[in-house]
Amino acid sequence: MAEEASITASPPSPPPFVEVSCKISGKNYRFASGTKAEFAVALINRKLGLVNPRVIYIEAVKEGDEPISFGPHADLVDYGHNWKLNAVNDANHPGTENSDGVPLQIPRKIPSASSGPDDSKSERRSSSPEAKKGLSPVYIGKTLVAFVLMLVLGALFTTALENLPLLISLLNSSM
Structure with missing residues (x-):
């Protein structure tokens, strides 16, 4: 017991x-x-x-x-x-x-x-100082410069592609 x-x-x-x-x-x-x-x-x-x-x-x-x-x-x-x-x-x-x-x-x-x-x-990203500041003038300036560079590169490639047939005919005639 x-x-x-x-x-x-x-x-x-x-x-x-x-x-x-x-x-x-x-x-x-x-x-x-x-x-x-x-x-x-x-x-x-x-x-x-x-x-x-x-x-x-x-x-x-x-x-x-x-x-x-x-x-x-x-x-x-x-x-x-x-x-x-x-x-x-x-x-x-x-x-x-x-x-x-x-x-x-x-x-x-x-x-x-x-x-x-x-x-x-997502909490870490949203609590960063940049997210709290909003749109700064530096951020807007960088965005505009990037946009202008994209337009310039697009214009260069368009011009090159438009003149590609002429370049090919010049190369064929010289050979």
Whole structure:
């Protein structure tokens, strides 16, 4: 009987979710185990709205241990007893100030929560600085020069093809 009780008494299974605490909002956000950190950061930032500072990454912390940072494509996991997942914002992130104490702008891509792997290329293209500027005078000038060069080359080839029979007759008569 004692053997059967020890077999059926298994260690408690980990919860099917992980909790990420956010100091900016003071709330805990729950995500399914295995959620990508990039999605969690984007969702927290979306719920925060236009509040500054923004969440830039998630890390697991335990007193007396070195924090573990989750990259954008890492799965969120619960490391067990006394480990907590924290959303790190750019205000409490070391290295976000210059020598004068002025906060630096950290360039970052905050994806939408609905973006999938197919949207990543188009999102990168549309977020380039050239796409945001619109039509610059340099771009229009280069386009016009290319158009003029195409017309000149077309005129040269047309003239050459029109005079090709005359060239062939001259070559035949000289032989």
